[in-house]
Amino acid sequence: MTEQVATNITWHEGEVTSAERHKNMQQKGVTLWMTGLSASGKSTIAVALEQVLLQQGKHAYRLDGDNVRHGLNKNLGFSAEDRAENIRRIGEVAKLFAEAGIITITSFISPYRADRDLVRKLHDDAGLPFFEVYVDAPLDVAEERDPKGLYKKARAGEIKGFTGIDDPYEAPDKAELHLRTDKLSVEDSVRAMLTYLEEHGLLTAE
Amino acid sequence: MTEQVATNITWHEGEVTSAERHKNMQQKGVTLWMTGLSASGKSTIAVALEQVLLQQGKHAYRLDGDNVRHGLNKNLGFSAEDRAENIRRIGEVAKLFAEAGIITITSFISPYRADRDLVRKLHDDAGLPFFEVYVDAPLDVAEERDPKGLYKKARAGEIKGFTGIDDPYEAPDKAELHLRTDKLSVEDSVRAMLTYLEEHGLLTAE
Numbered sequence: 001m002t003e004q005v006a007t008n009i010t011w012h013e014g015e016v017t018s019a020e021r022h023k024n025m026q027q028k029g030v031t032l033w034m035t036g037l038s039a040s041g042k043s044t045i046a047v048a049l050e051q052v053l054l055q056q057g058k059h060a061y062r063l064d065g066d067n068v069r070h071g072l073n074k075n076l077g078f079s080a081e082d083r084a085e086n087i088r089r090i091g092e093v094a095k096l097f098a099e100a101g102i103i104t105i106t107s108f109i110s111p112y113r114a115d116r117d118l119v120r121k122l123h124d125d126a127g128l129p130f131f132e133v134y135v136d137a138p139l140d141v142a143e144e145r146d147p148k149g150l151y152k153k154a155r156a157g158e159i160k161g162f163t164g165i166d167d168p169y170e171a172p173d174k175a176e177l178h179l180r181t182d183k184l185s186v187e188d189s190v191r192a193m194l195t196y197l198e199e200h201g202l203l204t205a206e
Numbered sequence: 207m208t209e210q211v212a213t214n215i216t217w218h219e220g221e222v223t224s225a226e227r228h229k230n231m232q233q234k235g236v237t238l239w240m241t242g243l244s245a246s247g248k249s250t251i252a253v254a255l256e257q258v259l260l261q262q263g264k265h266a267y268r269l270d271g272d273n274v275r276h277g278l279n280k281n282l283g284f285s286a287e288d289r290a291e292n293i294r295r296i297g298e299v300a301k302l303f304a305e306a307g308i309i310t311i312t313s314f315i316s317p318y319r320a321d322r323d324l325v326r327k328l329h330d331d332a333g334l335p336f337f338e339v340y341v342d343a344p345l346d347v348a349e350e351r352d353p354k355g356l357y358k359k360a361r362a363g364e365i366k367g368f369t370g371i372d373d374p375y376e377a378p379d380k381a382e383l384h385l386r387t388d389k390l391s392v393e394d395s396v397r398a399m400l401t402y403l404e405e406h407g408l409l410t411a412e
Binding site: 063 | 215216217218220221222226227230231253254256257258260261263265267268269273277278281291295298299301302303305306307308328393396397400
């Protein structure tokens with residue numbers, strides 16, 4: 001057995017409470033669910049927001065295609081059923097992160113209202129805040145940006161079922177934040193999200 | 207648009223680095239994977255450890271049956287395939303939490319060596335620390351404790367495929383920590399885990 005260096009070990013019955021967790025982190029857990037077309041600016045804003053939060057000593061984490069599609073959801077394809085399961089699992093994981101006290105930023109196209117509403121309900125049922133952020137660039141603007149050349153491929157028929165081209169994007173009708181990224185700078189969008197977090201008391205323990 | 211209260215917004219190219227995350231949290235992310243028979247003491251130790259870490263201002267989170275089986279993994283049953291997928295998903299989620307900088311404590315029986323080794327590899331490949339903690343009570347001790355009456359039901363044939371009774375428990379052969387809970391108090395076990403975290407530099411940023 002290893003040497004015992006830790007002292008003053010006491011604990012109470014039952015699990016850590018939300019209040020204890022908030023006090024420890026000086027913030028409250030929340031899921032910021034960014035939804036929008038490919039190239040609407042979700043990832044760019046998410047990456048910047050995470051950095052700015054960390055600079056302020058807050059605890060944030062991003063869930064995106066890079067760390068989910070090749071890991072947790074690598075056994076899912078692109079059938080209707082698998083797409084729904086993809087968003088469900090991400091929603092469940094976001095809920096766990098929010099419960100852990102983390103400001104959880106997800107950036108997935110998540111085109112279907114029903115899938116997003118299910119994730120919202122998961123959070124509501126657990127008493128955890130869920131903010132839907134509609135990252136809104138008009139299709140022609142997103143298609144003009146096309147940083148990965150995906151719209152071009154979709155138009156050429158090389159990618160099937162591409163959101164906005166031959167698969168629908170169901171715009172949120174009750175998003176807590178609506179960011180018109182064809183009009184707002186990344187900085188403006190990040191500020192808007194920070195302000196929203198602040199105004200809802202999520203950046204403090206009380 | 208909401209009022210702009212946040213100032214001094216700057217960020218750099220690319221994602222938050224591990225070093226930035228460690229500095230912000232004053233710790234490093236790790237997965238403490240507790241494995242052992244039902245009633246071996248996994249949850250009791252995990253709950254106490256999480257509390258003690260939070261008291262020290264550290265950031266920890268537990269993944270267990272309560273928050274995983276009814277959420278992320280609610281669409282999995284108890285076939286061999288589903289049991290493996292259960293552990294795989296938990297391992298992927300633990301990896302995300304560890305990457306987020308959290309001290310992640312999992313408490314699942316996780317009886318098969320191959321499943322645990324897969325989770326270890328996920329962490330190794332991502333350069334994230336993974337400590338297997340063998341929570342070891344002899345079967346007769348666990349069966350004597352039987353707080354939920356599960357061993358009794360398994361012996362009566364009311365539960366099939368119960369680990370230790372009619373399904374094997376493959377004890378770890380390379381666990382980083384081996385806790386004999388028939389000999390150690392909960393406090394001793396928690397101390398051993400804290401000491402281990404400390405000795406491996408996980409409770410500081412550097």
